[in-house]
Amino acid sequence: MAMSSLWWTAILLLALTVSMCNGIPTYQDFLQRHLDIPRTPDSNDNSYCNVMMMRRGMSFPGRCKTLNTFVHTEPADLTTVCTNQPDDSLCTTQQHFPVTVCKLIRSHPTCTYFGNRFNHRVRVKCVGDLPVHLDSTFP
Template structure:
């Protein structure tokens, strides 16, 4: 979750900054893909309310998301980004979302 969304000059710059800031991008190791959800944490938590542990739950509402994909790993990790308004599927544990499984229209 990145709420409110971290300001950036464009979506690619956003991905490069956030991947480094969150420890997914540093010399010699580049995570290939990550999605940031831009909503209040409570909105995501509500997806898991009263759901069994380890269940995959899909939101009824759409959230703004930024999807970051690795396009180059040398000399530094470089990402391209795309913004969407998608529903999310999360894995729930203890009424909390613990893993973002996927996003879709």
């Protein structure tokens, strides 16, 4: 009996791990990938992107995320746009925020990025009144 219970617990944990690894976005993922407040100081925007992409786990030798945007504002500024919105809706801020857009320019031997700063509105995907995916930014 105990062995059967242990078996089902292991299966449940495996299923949970697989679902978490299958790209189901969460608010914590969103914060990790897209928020940097205050903006991490660096000598220039390119260096900022190279450091931040590696620090946040989006660039490894041979595996580089091609594009990522960091938003430099408090989390509450982005969660308010999701308040009382249906799950999976795309919501756009009325306010403009400082952002840094990092674009991959070389992937070998290491990931190298070109960075650009903008003051943009932000469009996010909302689930459970929280942003879980940064869809785009624009003037």
